[in-house]
Ligand SMILES: Cc1ncc(C[n+]2csc(CCOP(=O)(O)OP(=O)(O)O)c2C)c(N)n1
């Protein structure tokens with residue numbers, strides 16, 4: 680399980696997975712943002728987004744194929760189950776790209792410098 684940002688810090692290991700024929704299945708929750716940092720900017724810096732938008736990130740299906748692996752994509756909730764079934768049933772390294780809401784928030788969140796008792800729940 681990875682974000683679209685974090686997988687790009689390790690994507691080169693697809694070559695390792697291919698070389699050693701490792702049945703690694705990568706599930707990407709792709710919101711086209713460095714979401715945790717974006718949420719910070721959204722809530723505490725008036726949505727002044729800086730360096731968190733990844734809308735020019737790679738096509739992860741094509742990227743999987745570029746390594747000789749298999750890629751799948753789901754863009755709607757009703758595609759999730761089939762995509763997971765197909766991805767898990769496909770031999771060898773697989774990347775599954777799940778496109779999710781770009782500005783979904785993740786909670787609870789503790790503001791910088793605040794104690795845990797002041798965490799935001801929504
Ligand atoms: C090596 C490293 N660099 C930077 C960070 C800071 N950081 C924490 S979460 C995050 C954003 C991750 O984005 P993504 O993987 O797309 O996940 P999302 O929050 O969007 O679900 C960053 C840059 C980190 N934790 N580790």
Ligand SMILES: [Mg+2]
Nearest residue numbers: 682683712714
């Ligand atoms: Mg992301």
